[in-house]
Every structure is written in C-alpha cells, then in structure tokens.
Amino acid sequence: GDDDSGGSGGDESVTLSFANSYPDEHPHNQCGAMVVQETLADGDSGVEIEVFSNSQLGPDAERFTSVASGDIDIDIQGSSAISASFEEIGAMDAAYAFADADELFTFVDTDEFDAMAERLLEETGVRVLDVWYFGMRQFTANQPIRTPDDFDGLRMRFPDSPQYLMNAEALGAEATPVAFEEVFLALQQGTIDGQENPVPTIQDMNFTEVQSHVSLTGHQVGSVMAIISEESWQSLSSDQQEAVQAAISDAREGDRQCVEEAENDILAEWEESGTMTVVDDVDLDTFSEQAETFFNENYEGAQLELYQAIRESVGS
Amino acid sequence: MPETTRPRVALQRPRWLVRVLRGVELAELTLGAVLLATILVLVVLQVVTRITPLDSNVWNGEIAKYALVWLAFGMSGYLLGRDEHITLDVIDKVLPPLGRRLVQAFAMLVVAATCGLFAYEGWDLVSSGSPIKSPAAGIPLPWIYVIPTIGIALTAVRAVLEVVFPTSHEGVVHVAGEAIADESVHQPDDRSAV
Amino acid sequence: MSVAVLGIAIAVLIALRVPIAFAILGPCLLYMWSHDQSVGFAMRTATNGVNSWPLLAVPLFILVGFLATRAGIAERVFALILSLVGRVRGALGYVNIGVSLGFSWMNGSALADAAGVGSIEIPHMQKKGYPTKFAVGLTAASSVVGPIMPPSIPAVVFASVAIVSTSALFAAAIVPALLICVALAVYVFFWARGHEELRSEEFSWREVRSTLVGGLGALFAPVIILGGILGGYFTPTEAAAVGAVYMLLLGFLYRSLKLRDLPKVFADTAATTAAIMVILGASSLLGWILAREQVPQNVASAFLELTDSTFVFLIIVNLLLLVLGAVIEPTSALVISVPVLLPVATQLGVDPVHFGVIVVLNLMIGLMTPPIGGVLFVLSSVTKTPVSTVFSGVAPFLVPLLAVLLIVTFVPALSLWLPTLLGL
Ligand code: NA
Ligand code: NA
Numbered sequence: 001g002d003d004d005s006g007g008s009g010g011d012e013s014v015t016l017s018f019a020n021s022y023p024d025e026h027p028h029n030q031c032g033a034m035v036v037q038e039t040l041a042d043g044d045s046g047v048e049i050e051v052f053s054n055s056q057l058g059p060d061a062e063r064f065t066s067v068a069s070g071d072i073d074i075d076i077q078g079s080s081a082i083s084a085s086f087e088e089i090g091a092m093d094a095a096y097a098f099a100d101a102d103e104l105f106t107f108v109d110t111d112e113f114d115a116m117a118e119r120l121l122e123e124t125g126v127r128v129l130d131v132w133y134f135g136m137r138q139f140t141a142n143q144p145i146r147t148p149d150d151f152d153g154l155r156m157r158f159p160d161s162p163q164y165l166m167n168a169e170a171l172g173a174e175a176t177p178v179a180f181e182e183v184f185l186a187l188q189q190g191t192i193d194g195q196e197n198p199v200p201t202i203q204d205m206n207f208t209e210v211q212s213h214v215s216l217t218g219h220q221v222g223s224v225m226a227i228i229s230e231e232s233w234q235s236l237s238s239d240q241q242e243a244v245q246a247a248i249s250d251a252r253e254g255d256r257q258c259v260e261e262a263e264n265d266i267l268a269e270w271e272e273s274g275t276m277t278v279v280d281d282v283d284l285d286t287f288s289e290q291a292e293t294f295f296n297e298n299y300e301g302a303q304l305e306l307y308q309a310i311r312e313s314v315g316s
Numbered sequence: 317m318p319e320t321t322r323p324r325v326a327l328q329r330p331r332w333l334v335r336v337l338r339g340v341e342l343a344e345l346t347l348g349a350v351l352l353a354t355i356l357v358l359v360v361l362q363v364v365t366r367i368t369p370l371d372s373n374v375w376n377g378e379i380a381k382y383a384l385v386w387l388a389f390g391m392s393g394y395l396l397g398r399d400e401h402i403t404l405d406v407i408d409k410v411l412p413p414l415g416r417r418l419v420q421a422f423a424m425l426v427v428a429a430t431c432g433l434f435a436y437e438g439w440d441l442v443s444s445g446s447p448i449k450s451p452a453a454g455i456p457l458p459w460i461y462v463i464p465t466i467g468i469a470l471t472a473v474r475a476v477l478e479v480v481f482p483t484s485h486e487g488v489v490h491v492a493g494e495a496i497a498d499e500s501v502h503q504p505d506d507r508s509a510v
Numbered sequence: 511m512s513v514a515v516l517g518i519a520i521a522v523l524i525a526l527r528v529p530i531a532f533a534i535l536g537p538c539l540l541y542m543w544s545h546d547q548s549v550g551f552a553m554r555t556a557t558n559g560v561n562s563w564p565l566l567a568v569p570l571f572i573l574v575g576f577l578a579t580r581a582g583i584a585e586r587v588f589a590l591i592l593s594l595v596g597r598v599r600g601a602l603g604y605v606n607i608g609v610s611l612g613f614s615w616m617n618g619s620a621l622a623d624a625a626g627v628g629s630i631e632i633p634h635m636q637k638k639g640y641p642t643k644f645a646v647g648l649t650a651a652s653s654v655v656g657p658i659m660p661p662s663i664p665a666v667v668f669a670s671v672a673i674v675s676t677s678a679l680f681a682a683a684i685v686p687a688l689l690i691c692v693a694l695a696v697y698v699f700f701w702a703r704g705h706e707e708l709r710s711e712e713f714s715w716r717e718v719r720s721t722l723v724g725g726l727g728a729l730f731a732p733v734i735i736l737g738g739i740l741g742g743y744f745t746p747t748e749a750a751a752v753g754a755v756y757m758l759l760l761g762f763l764y765r766s767l768k769l770r771d772l773p774k775v776f777a778d779t780a781a782t783t784a785a786i787m788v789i790l791g792a793s794s795l796l797g798w799i800l801a802r803e804q805v806p807q808n809v810a811s812a813f814l815e816l817t818d819s820t821f822v823f824l825i826i827v828n829l830l831l832l833v834l835g836a837v838i839e840p841t842s843a844l845v846i847s848v849p850v851l852l853p854v855a856t857q858l859g860v861d862p863v864h865f866g867v868i869v870v871l872n873l874m875i876g877l878m879t880p881p882i883g884g885v886l887f888v889l890s891s892v893t894k895t896p897v898s899t900v901f902s903g904v905a906p907f908l909v910p911l912l913a914v915l916l917i918v919t920f921v922p923a924l925s926l927w928l929p930t931l932l933g934l
Binding site: 060061064065068081084085086123124160161162176177179191 | 366448450
C-alpha cells in the first residue's frame with residue numbers, strides 16, 4: 001500500500017486499496033466492497049478503504065500478482081485464477097463440488113478450508129479473508145440442456161482456464177475457449193452454440209439476444225475469495241486486523257442476498273416476458289454423479305484431497 | 317535513394333565494439349522475426365481450431381500475447397542503437413550543433429538511468445523465485461521477465477555507448493512508430509543479413 | 511512526487527529528445543518507488559500493458575501492409591484505377607485518391623500509404639505535368655484514408671486503451687473515410703476546372719480487362735479482412751493473421767515475393783511494432799498512476815463544473831488533439847490523452863466508439879501539420895523536396911479535411927450507423 005504508516009502493528013490510520021474486476025453496479029461492489037468501505041469508515045479502527053472497481057488496477061492475473069507483492073492491498077479473485085499459482089484451490093470451482101451456496105459456506109467454515117488457506121498463504125503470500133458467493137453458473141444455448149447427451153454437436157464456450165476446461169470434460173461438453181469480450185459476437189455468428197455463466201452476467205452481456213434457452217444446471221457454485229496481501233495485513237495493528245476481517249466477513253451475507261435477489265429477479269423477468277425459456281427439469285443427479293466420478297479419477301495429490309474434503313463436508 | 321537516413325557510426329568506436337554490436341543487433345532482429353512468426357502461427361492456429369474439429373488449447377492465446385511482450389522489450393535496444401525509438405526531435409531543428417550534442421548526451425543519460433533501474437526491476441522479478449504462474453500455460457513468472465530484462469539492459473548499454481561514442485543523427489527521419497514499407501525511408505542496411 | 515510534477519517531468523524529457531517511451535517510464539518509475547510500490551511492480555505493469563489479445567492485431571496488420579507493398583499491390587491497384595478513370599479531367603488526382611482508398615483495406619498506417627503509394631503516384635503526376643505541390647499535397651491528404659479506413663493501427667490502439675470493441679470502431683470509421691475521399695474528390699474537381707490540359711490517357715476496354723485480372727487478387731483482400739471482421743467471422747486479430755497469410759500467398763503467386771525476402775520483412779515489422787509497443791507499455795504505467803490518483807475522475811468533475819455542453823467539449827477536444835497530433839506521434843498522443851478525455855466524453859453522453867473516430871481523425875490530420883507531421887517528412891524524403899514546400903502543398907487540402915472532421919464530430923450518426931446496423 002502507498003500509505004504513510006509503515007509501522008508494523010502501529011495504531012496510525014491507514015488507507016487500503018480494494019481492487020476488483022466488477023463494474024460499479026455489480027453486487028460485489030454495491031453490496032460488497034462499498035459496504036466494507038462504509039463499515040470501516042463508520043468504525044474507529046482508523047482503516048480507510050479506497051475502491052478500484054472495473055479492473056482499473058489491471059486484469060485478474062496481474063492484480064493477483066500485485067496482491068502477492070503488496071502493491072494492491074485487498075482484491076477479489078476467483079479460485080480458477082488463483083489455481084494457476086496454487087493448483088489445489090481449483091477444486092473449489094469443480095463442477096458440482098457444491099450443490100448450492102449453503103454447501104459452499106458449510107465447507108468454507110470448516111478447518112479443512114482454513115488449512116488450505118494457510119497453505120495458500122505460505123506458498124504465495126496472499127491471505128484469504130473470506131469467500132463471497134458469485135452465483136450459480138448455468139448453461140445457455142438455443143436448445144435445452146437436461147442431460148450430458150444434450151451437449152452432442154454443441155460447441156460450448158468455457159473460460160480460458162484449466163479448471164473450467166476440466167469442468168467441461170466432466171460434464172461431457174465440447175469446450176471452446178473464447179475471450180469473455182468476444183462471446184456475444186461468437187454466439188451471434190454461430191462460431192459457438194452456447195456458454196455458461198451466472199444469470200446476472202448472462203443478462204448484463206445481452207446473451208439473451210442471441211440465445212433462446214437457459215438451463216438451470218447449476219453446475220458450479222461460483223465463489224470468489226476476498227484476499228489481502230500478507231504484507232499489508234502485517235502492517236495493521238491487531239485491532240485494525242480484526243476490524244478488516246469483520247467488515248469483510250459481515251459483508252458475506254448481504255452480498256449473497258444481493259446476488260440471489262438479482263438471480264431470482266432476472267429469472268422471474270425472463271419467465272414473465274418470455275425473453276428466455278427457463279429449463280428447470282435438468283437431470284442433476286446424472287450430471288453430478290458423472291462429475292464426481294470424473295474428478296475422483298482425474299484429480300491428483302493435494303487437489304484430490306481438497307476435493308474429497310469438500311465432498312465430505314457436504315455429507316456425500 | 318538518400319544515403320542520409322541512417323545514423324552513421326562514429327569513427328571513434330573501436331572495431332571490436334562495432335562487431336559485437338552488429339552481432340547483438342542480429343540476435344535482436346532474429347528474436348523479433350521469430351517472435352512475430354510465432355504470433356502469426358499461433359493466431360492462425362486459433363482460427364483453424366475454431367473452424368475445424370481440431371482440438372483447441374488454452375495456452376495458444378497466452379503464448380501469443382507473451383510473444384508480443386517479448387518482441388516489444390526484446391527489440392528496445394536495437395531501436396535505441398538505430399535511433400528508431402519514437403522521439404520528438406524538434407529541438408534538433410532549433411539548436412546549433414554543439415547544443416544538439418549536449419541535449420543528445422543528456423537524453424541518453426536519462427535513458428541509461430531509466431533502463432538501468434528498469435533492468436534492476438526485471439532482475440528482481442527474474443531472481444524472485446515467485447511461485448506465481450501464468451493462468452493458462454502455467455509459465456513461471458520469473459521466466460516471463462527474462463527477455464524484457466535482457467532487452468532493457470541492452471538498451472541501457474546502448475544509451476551509455478551513445479554518451480561515450482555518440483553517433484551522428486543528421487538527416488534521420490523519425491518514422492519508426494509508423495509502418496514504413498518504402499526502402500528510401502526505411503533503409504535496411506545489414507538487416508537483410510538476418 | 512505529485513502527479514503534476516510527474517506530468518511536467520515527462521513533458522520536459524520528451525522535449526529534450528528523450529525517446530517518448532523512456533521519457534514516460536523514467537518519471538513513472540521514480541513515482542512508483544517513492545510511493546512504496548514493490549521493486550518489479552513497474553516492470554510488471556509496463557509489460558502487462560502490451561500483454562493484450564486485441565493489440566496482437568497491430569504487428570499482424572503492419573505485416574499485412576509490408577507484405578502488400580512487397581507484393582506490388584499498390585502498383586496493381588494504381589494501374590486498375592488509372593485504366594478506369596484515365597480520360598477524366600484531372601484524372602491522376604482521382605487516381606491518387608482511389609489508390610489510397612483501394613490500398614487502405616490492406617494498410618493501417620498513413621505513413622505506409624504516403625511512402626508506398628506516394629512513391630508511385632507522385633513521379634507519375636509530375637511526368638504528366640501536374641504541379642509538384644499539388645501532387646504532394648493530395649498524396650499527403652489522401653494518405654489519411656489508410657489509417658481511418660479499417661484496418662487501422664490507431665483504431666486498434668484506441669480500442670485497447672478505451673476498452674471498446676475494435677470491430678465496432680472499424681465499422682464506425684468506414685463512412686468517415688469515404689467522406690474524406692468524396693471531399694478530396696470535390697476539391698480535385700474544382701481544381702481541375704482550371705487545368706484543362708491535364709486530360710491525357712485514352713480509355714480502352716483491353717487495358718481495363720488486363721489490369722482487372724492483375725488487380726483481382728488485390729481486390730479480394732478487403733473481402734477477407736473487412737468482410738471477415740464486419741461479418742463477424744473473425745476477430746480483428748484473427749482477420750489480420752488470415753490477411754497476412756493471404757498476402758503471403760498472393761506475393762508468391764505474383765512472384766513478387768521470395769522466401770528469402772521474408773526474414774527482412776518479418777524483422778522490419780517486428781522493429782516497427784516494438785517502437786509502438788514500448789510506448790504502450792510505458793503509458794500503461796502512467797495509466798496505472800492516473801487511475802491510482804483518480805486523475806480522470808478529477809479532470810471530469812473539474813471540466814463538468816465549467817460547462818456541461820457537449821458542443822463546447824467536442825470543440826475543445828478537436829483543438830487539443832489537433833495541436834497534440836501536430837507535436838507528438840499519434841500512438842503516443844493517443845495513449846496519453848484518451849484515458850483523461852474519455853471519462854469526460856462518456857459522462858457527457860458521447861459514444862466511446864464515436865469518440866474514437868474523432869480522436870483518430872484528429873491525430874491523422876495532425877500527421878500533416880508542422881512541426882512533427884510524419885507524412886510531411888516521408889513525402890519530403892520520397893520526393894526530395896524541402897519539407898516547407900511539401901507543407902505549402904498540403905495546406906489547401908486541410909480545408910476539406912477539417913470540414914469532414916467537423917461534420918463527423920457533430921453528426922454522430924455518420925459513425926454509429928454502420929456498427930449499429932451490423933450489431934457490433
Ligand atoms: Na493517395
Ligand atoms: Na486501413
């Protein structure tokens with residue numbers, strides 16, 4: 001941080017930068033970062049937050065590096081992005097690792113998660129403060145996706161990261177990596193037939209104009225890590241650390257509500273207006289069993305252990 | 317074709333130094349050409365895998381982008397040696413020869429200092445042992461900065477040489493930032509030796 | 511170190527002949543270190559500014575231009591257009607515009623047009639009795655069509671700095687580019703009325719047929735590059751790569767390109783690319799500092815306190831960019847000014863794509879204005895005429911160019927109609 005208080009554990013007031021890639025209107029800013037900012041401003045810990053939304057301080061991978069080096073204090077990162085440097089965390093994004101947000105948070109509150117976070121800290125110098133809910137990832141296409149067989153002959157866009165491509169394989173889809181900004185055009189021109197994202201993103205990116213069906217596969221419980229640079233963390237007094245930790249963790253529930261509200265409102269609006277055909281009779285059992293078999297066979301080492309710890313925590 | 321569009325190497329540069337610099341330039345040009353060809357092949361490959369049933373891979377686009385980074389910083393020294401970095405040279409038109417030489421020496425000192433510090437930053441990254449890897453291809457972060465660090469260090473060296481053994485820049489046309497295909501402006505000299 | 515000091519330091523170093531990339535890098539590096547950023551952070555930020563998929567289109571489009579020149583495309587387009595309009599009064603004037611237009615679909619830079627096409631056109635015009643000043647002036651003026659008509663290097667750079675769709679910006683520039691051709695043609699029409707003697711070539715269908723066959727390969731290039739992008743088959747980066755492969759094949763087919771020419775063409779392209787990219791890297795460091803200090807937001811609110819008139823803002827933008835374009839090379843001018851100006855523009859409801867067209871148009875006109883105007887120097891070197899003569903030839907052509915600039919600035923529909931139609 002470029003603040004003036006270098007004093008390790010001192011009590012002077014500090015300003016922490018809080019960067020992320022989401023637009024200002026996104027729940028992670030409206031109900032997340034900005035709430036954290038207000039909470040800390042209202043408190044007497046002397047911690048002030050400056051929010052840099054919309055990738056102003058760089059794209060995801062670069063900002064993660066910046067948190068590791070202490071050039072950005074706090075950031076929000078998906079597990080898949082972090083997994084380039086700390087492979088096992090990718091399992092958090094495995095298809096059907098969790099059935100819903102409750103299961104996600106059940107695992108996040110276990111000791112296994114804390115131990116994983118501790119290993120992440122040791123290896124990269126990045127401390128996880130908490131996990132926020134990003135929404136359920138759903139498939140869109142110009143036909144329903146109810147079973148793995150429905151992917152036959154479809155080119156589905158997945159994000160350009162190893163964990164997402166494993167998810168595609170686990171679900172039985174043919175993955176085509178396309179840059180996020182180019183997805184709309186690719187769908188419009190038919191170079192890809194479908195894609196997967198949380199409902200609010202599908203709405204924001206106008207994919208509804210070029211896709212007819214959204215299938216509620218809920219194949220991935222999207223989550224993001226609120227992370228802080230260890231260097232910045234250690235420069236805070238213990239009171240300040242407590243205040244920051246509390247502000248981030250207290251925002252978790254409100255942020256989740258905002259995301260879920262947005263998901264429900266948009267789905268209701270689609271059903272009412274007929275913008276999208278909402279397919280809700282997906283064969284979830286077949287999908288999730290197939291995914292579990294796949295990951296048990298294909299994950300190795302620490303990643304397999306983390307995956308199994310996740311599955312155990314949710315009582316499977 | 318005017319002969320004046322190239323900086324002439326000043327006579328006082330020792331012959332061995334001139335030969336070494338030629339070798340370095342050749343290496344820089346080869347690196348640039350190879351990286352450009354890599355970009356072309358990788359982007360074409362991306363098109364091919366998209367319109368045919370061939371499998372696409374995640375690292376394709378990422379490597380192409382790093383090739384652009386390496387090309388940019390790997391050729392910086394070559395550009396400085398040839399005075400082909402984009403430069404505002406109005407001052408050349410208003411100053412007498414001695415003033416020009418002084419300003420040029422000052423400018424090269426600034427470049428030497430900047431690139432020296434910058435190469436130190438690069439060296440810090442290369443030797444950091446950082447565990448961070450690129451998202452798709454998994455290239456360790458230290459490897460990514462090897463070429464930029466060398467390229468910038470070679471730029472610093474060129475700048476110091478320009479202070480000690482200045483080359484004349486009379487009649488140089490500053491057009492590097494734009495695509496010039498015409499031989500009369502973009503005289504190739506020994507570039508053809510690549 | 512404050513942002514104001516940073517800005518002044520950069521300006522002073524640029525004026526003192528420090529290459530623009532390092533004039534930006536040096537002070538930014540000191541800023542980073544004095545603000546406690548980690549060692550290596552500046553290097554990471556600068557390299558990261560170049561690490562972009564849309565920017566990959568820059569080297570590939572430069573390569574297309576180099577290969578097209580090597581393959582003799584300009585000559586073939588020249589012969590074809592000459593055979594079509596040769597009999598008209600002032601024919602070589604229209605040919606000059608037409609060749610720039612025909613070559614523009616393979617070329618993203620004004621200097622490439624002026625150097626490549628100008629060296630064919632100007633001697634031809636001089637031989638037929640056209641005044642050198644007119645020949646040089648028209649060549650300079652029509653060379654701006656190259657980087658305005660897609661593909662366009664400045665448009666790719668703008669799109670990457672402003673984070674807008676390159677395809678949309680390409681589509682938006684087509685009508686303005688055609689408007690420039692029309693405006694210049696009107697100028698030539700009135701000029702030629704005073705030069706009855708300049709009607710020369712005989713029209714012959716045989717000539718048209720033979721040049722058409724030769725030019726056919728060239729005429730297909732825009733179908734691949736433009737059609738591919740606007741039809742949504744390729745991203746601009748992909749279209750550039752496919753275009754380069756096509757140019758390679760065409761060059762081999764025409765036997766004007768040999769395998770042994772390639773290393774040099776690739777090395778030249780790489781050097782030209784590197785000069786632009788190092789500046790983009792440096793400016794991304796500057797951009798990080800501006801974002802960190804919230805300069806764009808502050809400039810926007812300060813400006814909006816003075817006036818909320820879009821008209822006044824656009825007038826100021828045009829004047830600012832014309833001056834900037836006349837003293838700094840376009841890519842540098844673009845990466846320095848756009849991050850600060852764009853937030854004001856969007857707050858005033860100016861479409862970022864339309865704004866991109868305005869910026870590119872301004873900076874390209876700046877290329878033919880002293881003291882820096884690169885096109886002037888290139889043409890002076892190509893024709894061995896003093897820069898002052900070149901400029902006095904160019905000056906009258908600034909009238910139609912500025913007229914088009916005003917129309918494009920204040921009629922957004924001219925830019926936005928096509929991208930909207932294509933759904934980009
Ligand atoms: Na022309
Ligand atoms: Na063009």
